[in-house]
Amino acid sequence: MEPWKTAITHSYENHIWVRGKDITSLMTNATFTDLVFLLYQGRLPSPEERRLLDAILIGVADHGPGSPSAAASRLVATGNRQAPEAAIAAGILAIGDAHAGAGLACMEIIKDGLDLARRESLTIPDAAGRTVDLFLERKERLPGFGHRHHTSDPRTPILFKMASEFKLRKDGIEFMEALEAAVQKKIKPLPINIDGALAAVLHDMGFPPLFGKVMFIVGRVAGLGAQVMEEYTREKPMRIRIPVEYDGPPPEIKD
Amino acid sequence: MEPWKTAITHSYENHIWVRGKDITSLMTNATFTDLVFLLYQGRLPSPEERRLLDAILIGVADHGPGSPSAAASRLVATGNRQAPEAAIAAGILAIGDAHAGAGLACMEIIKDGLDLARRESLTIPDAAGRTVDLFLERKERLPGFGHRHHTSDPRTPILFKMASEFKLRKDGIEFMEALEAAVQKKIKPLPINIDGALAAVLHDMGFPPLFGKVMFIVGRVAGLGAQVMEEYTREKPMRIRIPVEYDGPPPEIKD
């Protein structure tokens, strides 16, 4: 078999390098968030970039046991007490398009919108308006706006404020805010949610769209592990009873 | 890399053989249940063995959306609409020790109990009594008895009756029934549930304990797929709201 090629980690004899940096130096001097940045960008972050990525990872780490990812982890943990990896993996599998997939989708919208602006020499507000029109035309919901629990997400202004203070605010945030204005004008006032906010900030930090989902998984796994351990230590196996109502064909009763 | 060795499937040029049997002959003449038997035992089943394995696979295929496996699949499906494989896999991950793991555990108990009888020249009722004593001593719950929903599981007598009629009843069922008598005498009357019943029958058909869990997965995946497709076609994304009550440290309110 052909060797598998990789540019990520190199390990031989008693050395390990990640993106060319010695693991023992990293362990001594770096933070885990530095390593996440290094793994996906190939360089260590500036202090400001690190703090912004920290804020994003913290922002997505947990949202209680009722989110689909945590609830799936809890349900698996209730039936499978000996394999926490199974419960955590099940939670990750819920991170699809409808649950937290908005980060990835928004990063693609921002990228496409800014490409459109460049290609057709539009202002950012005009490109944002065209983007909203496109979604209205297709009758699709624009991701990154609104939240099923919060009328205004407390995490959004913090991220944007940190990005501004750290001078990391670029055209991604600008586009997202133009999108918010266009949404307000063409649809109704809807706040940028955490998915929209982190998409803009991650775009401005140079991450590709797919990282929007991967980063959510990296952050959320910390919360899923805690949910699973709480289920194991505080609850009995098989404790969850979902109420069910049958509405199919009537049972054929045997004589 | 060393080639991976396998005795299961052989494929070259335009031929595929499973356990030495041509796939096109199998497709023409066999049932899927025959193939399951062939994959795990290396030979095709007798008509009676096939019917008994059919009955077991049918018996475990679905138990409604509220079982941990189906509920985990549903929760993943609610957040992830584009990857049914993720939702089905999450359901399988719930099939651990507490949910449906009893089949595997019972097959080990039957095997150990019959080994004990042989080794110490005990009768099967005596070996069953010793097994119950052992669990009482260790204060562990004996798997295979009782059910959280049914006072008496409708699937158990059918399996035992079919095994008798088909002359496939052997010392596994005998031991399980002796165990039931010993449980009644030493603990309280508890019916053999589906896990205990299928463990006895699978033992008598010559399957190893691990197949108790694998077979459950093979059967249940049919139900999980149906649960996921029903979720996709009848329900909206993110429709599930789990009620949550926080009982941790009080929020530190900022001024």
Add this chain to the structure above:
Amino acid sequence: MEPWKTAITHSYENHIWVRGKDITSLMTNATFTDLVFLLYQGRLPSPEERRLLDAILIGVADHGPGSPSAAASRLVATGNRQAPEAAIAAGILAIGDAHAGAGLACMEIIKDGLDLARRESLTIPDAAGRTVDLFLERKERLPGFGHRHHTSDPRTPILFKMASEFKLRKDGIEFMEALEAAVQKKIKPLPINIDGALAAVLHDMGFPPLFGKVMFIVGRVAGLGAQVMEEYTREKPMRIRIPVEYDGPPPEIKD
């Protein structure tokens, strides 16, 4: 919480019904393949439908340890010896778009092609030609044709022959054969592979496209379980060594 509604399985007291049919009758009289059909179509199959679905499930059950699904199961089994559910789930997760997703994709193409024929009053060969043109235009690969191992898939002619003999051949197979002719004319001769064949047959049996993938998972899980059990019984933990070649930035050597 609102009860979860389902039309699949109803269970109360000591009874279980699947799609309105008593589980004990099904266990006594039906095959597992009957139950799969019942779960997804809401009725039991005719003997011919059952045999055709058996042939399809058998055809996809295993293709050796080197397919991505089986190899993923093997790798997980090599690191995780105590949770076969984890190893089987990992194999299922590989069943995406590139591996075995062609069944679902082909069922959608057949459905779209026949809709086009009806809508624009085209003959089936004309609609098939238009479909090939569309893929050529978009520079996308048409799924359901060719195989990386077989020059001609032994499973395809069997399925089509059985469907004809059983009088279950309808416009799905007709469209797929028209597609094959159009591919030969407009691209190059390429055989219909198992994914294309089963898509046509499942379409003609009345299954929706998503079942193309779900059915593959239902069949393949039988093989994945066997691959995992073979890994556990014949191989040592952690036995797999993947050859790796690092081609990233040179290690920063510390003095």
Add this chain to the structure above:
Amino acid sequence: MEPWKTAITHSYENHIWVRGKDITSLMTNATFTDLVFLLYQGRLPSPEERRLLDAILIGVADHGPGSPSAAASRLVATGNRQAPEAAIAAGILAIGDAHAGAGLACMEIIKDGLDLARRESLTIPDAAGRTVDLFLERKERLPGFGHRHHTSDPRTPILFKMASEFKLRKDGIEFMEALEAAVQKKIKPLPINIDGALAAVLHDMGFPPLFGKVMFIVGRVAGLGAQVMEEYTREKPMRIRIPVEYDGPPPEIKD
């Protein structure tokens, strides 16, 4: 349905608290590693505890594409290009007993060994000697020692040195070093590997054994995401060909 209780995250109106701390304060002032510590211990770490946990998470984040977890992620990614969550989840599923499960196992051994010392008033070296004897008696391999790639793991001395400098070295590290001495005397010289090292350090930081596995998952997921993104961006779908050798029953050749 009864509400699910949790002491982890509280969310109402436009506020989110983790373990009682406001998410916006955490995002502004804390690092992601602080949050991991907070989630599992209920309090924020000291600067020294944070740096030690950073070092551990960095140490386990990636070990190249050939480790079972990364290889499973890669294989799933090769067949499933549209669901990175599936590929990452598959990698996590490989983190069982044989791959990286040693951290959990070692934490249990340390806990049991120190309990034994306390209960029977033994010195730590005596308790360590008894622990080695127990494993020799049971003919089981003692986890936490030796590595299949490295003769001496570069990550172990760094962790122990940092723990000493930070005055976080307690009886866990002491016991692990006593175990190393006993292994050398009773078996052969074997270096403490990363699993053994992080088990000792996590024990001394007050984490329960299960966190040994959960922490590995939290750290490794960062590497798995990077492996999956590299597979997507540099490799073609279905590129992996595992060499396979069939050694089962000879194919029955049809006439």
